[in-house]
Amino acid sequence: MSCYFQVGDRDLWNPSNSVATLFLDQAEAFSRLVGHSSGLGPIVEDECQVDVARFQKFTGLLVKRYQDSNNRTLRSLTEGFIVVSLVLVQRAGGEVEEIEQGYAEMWTALREAQDRAMPDD
Template identity: 45%
Template structure:
């Protein structure tokens, strides 16, 4: 079995049930941090079909990318990383703009002294790696 994720129509990812279910559950967990809905849906009667509202998902993912890039806390960054990179790949596949990927880095209220923020190069490298492992 597998799941299907589509953004405003076209499919952007077709993972097996394990990664697909984990992604949707993590999205729910990150809603408070992002400050808005994830945009992920479920088709009634088909729990493996996930239509994504592009505008909501772009805002959600953008907020998490900004947090990932801004935080100097290594644990926060590590906990965000896998989800943020996966979501960014999906957003790009769906043609969504993510200004937070390339824009200036802000500061985070979760910073720790002496830590460094994650730059766009780290995200670009991981996105290229994940892209190859994410079937459409």
């Protein structure tokens, strides 16, 4: 079984149900960390709707938190989630403006590598 992360009827990502559930659980925890809802809806009939504007803002806040922190553990715990989120934002046609120049190359390389590993159909 799998779950479709969608904007309307457009598929952004089609992970297994276990990966989708883990990602949503992480989003819930990270939304508390940054004080902003994730913009990810619940899984209903194997579909999860993405509110692009809210998700983009949420991802930006998490990127900013990462970039402003010198805590290696926080960075380790958030990096993978951020990279998957950056792929989803890009696939939805959005852009995370909070990426600082000094981190742009890193985030781009990580996002591009992750994009190839994330099925969207």
